[in-house]
Amino acid sequence: MTHKDKSLKVLLTTGRTIEQGKSLVGTKLTTKAKQATAVCFLDPEDMEKLQLEEEDNIKITTSEGMIVVRAKKSNEAPHPGIAFMPLGIYANWLIPPGDAGIGVPQYKEVEATIAPTKEGIPSVVQLINELRKVKGKKDV
Amino acid sequence: MSKKKIISDVVCPFCGSLCDDIEVIMENDTIKEVKNACQLGATKIRGNRNSKRLTKPLIKIKEEFVEATYDEAAEQAAKILLEAEFPIFYGFGSTEANAHRESIKFAEEVGAIWDHCPSVCHGPSVLAIQEIGIAGCTLGEIRNRSDLIVYIGTNPMEAHPRHMSRYTTFPRGFFREKGFQERTVVVIDIRKTETAKVANHYIQIQPNRDFEFLSALRAVVRGQTLKVETVAGVPREKIEELAELMKNAKHGVLFFGLGLASTKGNHRNVDAALSLVRDLNDYTKFYVQPMRGHFNVTGAQNVITWISGYPFAVSYLKGYPQYNPGEFSLTGVMSRQEADAAVIVASDPVGNSPKQVMEHFARIPLIVLDPYETPTTQLASVVFPVTISGVESDGTAYRMDHVPIRLRKIKKGPKGVLTDYAVLKKIAQKYRKLKKENRKKAPKKEW
Numbered sequence: 001m002t003h004k005d006k007s008l009k010v011l012l013t014t015g016r017t018i019e020q021g022k023s024l025v026g027t028k029l030t031t032k033a034k035q036a037t038a039v040c041f042l043d044p045e046d047m048e049k050l051q052l053e054e055e056d057n058i059k060i061t062t063s064e065g066m067i068v069v070r071a072k073k074s075n076e077a078p079h080p081g082i083a084f085m086p087l088g089i090y091a092n093w094l095i096p097p098g099d100a101g102i103g104v105p106q107y108k109e110v111e112a113t114i115a116p117t118k119e120g121i122p123s124v125v126q127l128i129n130e131l132r133k134v135k136g137k138k139d140v
Numbered sequence: 141m142s143k144k145k146i147i148s149d150v151v152c153p154f155c156g157s158l159c160d161d162i163e164v165i166m167e168n169d170t171i172k173e174v175k176n177a178c179q180l181g182a183t184k185i186r187g188n189r190n191s192k193r194l195t196k197p198l199i200k201i202k203e204e205f206v207e208a209t210y211d212e213a214a215e216q217a218a219k220i221l222l223e224a225e226f227p228i229f230y231g232f233g234s235t236e237a238n239a240h241r242e243s244i245k246f247a248e249e250v251g252a253i254w255d256h257c258p259s260v261c262h263g264p265s266v267l268a269i270q271e272i273g274i275a276g277c278t279l280g281e282i283r284n285r286s287d288l289i290v291y292i293g294t295n296p297m298e299a300h301p302r303h304m305s306r307y308t309t310f311p312r313g314f315f316r317e318k319g320f321q322e323r324t325v326v327v328i329d330i331r332k333t334e335t336a337k338v339a340n341h342y343i344q345i346q347p348n349r350d351f352e353f354l355s356a357l358r359a360v361v362r363g364q365t366l367k368v369e370t371v372a373g374v375p376r377e378k379i380e381e382l383a384e385l386m387k388n389a390k391h392g393v394l395f396f397g398l399g400l401a402s403t404k405g406n407h408r409n410v411d412a413a414l415s416l417v418r419d420l421n422d423y424t425k426f427y428v429q430p431m432r433g434h435f436n437v438t439g440a441q442n443v444i445t446w447i448s449g450y451p452f453a454v455s456y457l458k459g460y461p462q463y464n465p466g467e468f469s470l471t472g473v474m475s476r477q478e479a480d481a482a483v484i485v486a487s488d489p490v491g492n493s494p495k496q497v498m499e500h501f502a503r504i505p506l507i508v509l510d511p512y513e514t515p516t517t518q519l520a521s522v523v524f525p526v527t528i529s530g531v532e533s534d535g536t537a538y539r540m541d542h543v544p545i546r547l548r549k550i551k552k553g554p555k556g557v558l559t560d561y562a563v564l565k566k567i568a569q570k571y572r573k574l575k576k577e578n579r580k581k582a583p584k585k586e587w
Contacts, residue, residue: 011347013330015398016299016433021154021180026191026512028491064495076331082347084331088491089515095494100406103453103469104263105494108402109347128518131490131502138480138504 006050007115010042010083012062012094013108020086028089029124037088038067038121040114041074046081050116059117060085062094062110068119083114089127142167151547152181153234153530155300156432156540157279157307164550171551178301185531185550192513194525195554210524210558210566217483217507217522218570221250222578224481224505226457230470231487231509233257233434236535236547239560240436240443243485246568248456253479256440257433258452259469260493264401265430266441266451267465268410275417277393277427278541279306284313285425288389290326292413293350293399294431297334303431304338308393315391324389326382328353329399343382346373348404354412357383361419392426401430432540435530439538474500483507483567485560486529488514507567509560511553524563527553535561 019036027033040058050071052058058071060083067090074084085091087107098106122130150162163175164185174182187193197213198205208216221227229247232240233256247254258266282289289308296303304310304325312319327339336342345353349372356371360383366376386392394417400409413428420426432438441451448454450463453472466472470489473479474497481504490501491514498515505521508514511528527533532553538544558566 013347015295018179018298018301021298022183022188024488025183025188026193027188028488028512028514029192029518030190032188032190074331076333076336079331079344082330089498092491092493092498093495097471097475097494097496100264101466102264102267102406103259103465103467103472104402104406105260105471105497106402107260107398109404124515125518128490128515131498131519134499134502136477136503 007113008046008050010046010081010112010114012060012083012085012110012112014085014087014091014095017086020088031123033088033124034121037086038069038090039072039086040069041072041076041084042114043077043080043082044073045078046083047071047073050114052116057117057119057121059115059119060094060112061115062096062112064094064096067093068117068121070121083112089124093127147548147550149548150185150550151530151537151545152177152185153435153528153537153547154181154184155435156438157300157303158435158537158539158545159302159306160545166551169551180301193511193554194513194517194523195557196525198520198523200521205523210563211570213522213524214563214566214570215574217567218574220481220505220507220521221483221567221571222574224250224252226473226479227252227481227483228470228473228479229254229483229485230489231256231485232440233437233487234529235486235560236436236529236533236537237439237443238535239485239529239564240440241447242561242564242568243483244444244447246564246571249568250571251457251459252483253453253455253457253468253473254444255453255468255470256444257437257487258441259465259471260489261398261433261437262401262430263452263465263469264406265396265410267407268414270451271407272411272414272418274414275421275427276429276541278543279539282393282427283307283311285315285391286393287316287322288324288326288385288392290328290386290392290394291335291339292328292394292396293401293403294395294397295329295333295335296395296431297338299397299433300431304335308395309338324385326385341382343374343378349373350400350403350409351405351412353379354409354416358412358416358419361387361416361423386420386426387423389424389426392420392424394426394428395431396428397431429541436537438540438542439536439544442538442542471497477503479504481505481507484516485509485564488516490515490519509563525554525557526560526563527557529560533559
């Protein structure tokens with residue numbers, strides 16, 4: 001198996017971290033937010049399976065789309081098969097709007113595939129520009 | 141000579157804990173130091189070093205922002221709302237109660253949906269509480285009396301950093317003079333979080349199995365014997381041990397977070413937790429409380445409830461309040477591409493919502509009130525800079541246990557910048573004026 005073929009199915013869960021919380025105060029468009037939220041914490045065993053080193057880039061794919069973030073070893077292990085991302089635009093890029101009929105997004109336990117990648121991590125501004133390209137805009 | 145001033149008893153406007161023992165040291169009207177606060181609170185009060193503050197209202201013309209006065213921006217906002225057929229008002233978790241009241245009044249006038257943070261957060265908890273009620277108490281009572289604290293699906297060490305040190309675990313209380321030595325902490329989670337690391341007992345459960353686990357625990361509390369070896373990955377003995385611990389507590393409390401409310405089962409999981417606590421009250425005093433995120437999300441919930449009768453996802457589209465979270469919540473109306481304009485106050489739903497919702501925000505005109513630049517202000521049509529509630533303007537906020545606390549004004553905001561309340565009032569005045577003028581201009585109907 002080549003480096004390119006490796007992938008792992010996980011349950012993606014999101015939540016708060018101190019660094020994410022601090023990045024909310026006026027720095028949501030900056031590298032501080034990118035540093036705090038464009039990251040995925042993995043179980044060391046799962047990192048081993050994907051032959052990932054700390055800070056390697058990974059591509060996470062869900063039913064909603066895909067995004068590239070950094071991989072980090074989780075301090076909260078063992079939790080094989082569970083990947084954790086701090087709240088923010090990067091994690092939400094992957095979150096489905098939820099199907100429980102109560103209008104609440106599915107922020108936790110989303111089925112996702114993780115694969116190592118050589119692609120770069122987009123900035124928050126790049127993601128917003130991506131949103132600007134959306135079709136069906138209403139004229140003001 | 142520099143002028144030094146110490147402001148004490150400041151209320152921290154970050155999370156639902158609303159710590160009210162913060163001390164701010166001012167020098168020449170700038171914040172020099174923030175004492176007693178956690179990292180999050182200190183950052184909120186002091187601001188990040190490279191925080192990008194908004195100081196002038198902005199109107200987007202041909203994809204470029206142009207500076208404007210508050211009056212010009214309010215007129216543009218009023219025009220957007222006059223044209224809209226399905227507008228939504230959203231946010232409010234990080235502003236004070238007067239702004240909530242004014243926004244609800246205005247939403248009713250416009251005929252809009254009014255929704256706030258529970259619809260992406262503790263909405264399922266609110267639904268469960270409406271169904272079966274909640275055995276609640278104040279954080280003060282917990283501090284003084286609780287000897288058993290159970291956290292399930294929540295990580296206060298990172299989300300509410302002073303919750304354990306101020307209210308639950310470490311403080312000395314009236315009936316808990318030895319502080320943490322007289323208390324037992326249990327953490328139930330799918331990961332061994334920072335909170336789990338300082339707990340006396342950690343129970344790791346499998347993801348999406350909360351309902352199963354709580355139901356089994358409930359059965360054991362009610363005297364049933366489990367006929368399986370493990371439930372949700374937890375050995376039977378551990379569940380029996382926890383049930384005994386809970387039944388034998390003198391004053392227990394169960395805190396739950398989105399780890400319970402946002403996983404498979406949603407409001408049914410919370411229902412199971414509330415029912416467990418109800419059952420435990422046959423044996424001892426036991427209470428339960430959701431861990432609310434933003435500092436005044438509980439306030440917004442209180443204000444909309446006393447005005448409309450409903451806690452969130454309220455529609456005034458027909459002119460009277462209707463409540464149906466699946467239909468009227470932000471995620472619902474945005475992911476189905478129904479809303480055609482939005483007013484966002486003290487929130488960043490573009491950064492905080494699922495991608496389908498973000499995409500619809502890019503399609504429709506947005507009116508945004510925020511002190512800082514955020515992904516939402518980037519996509520906005522009209523942006524109003526505002527003061528930071530609890531730092532640059534006062535008001536009332538509700539702690540997560542529904543205790544209202546008066547926020548303090550520590551310093552002046554940037555020159556000329558208004559509060560959320562004042563801006564909402566300004567937009568509403570312009571809206572009324574334009575509506576009146578339009579009515580005069582419109583040709584009379586011939587019957």
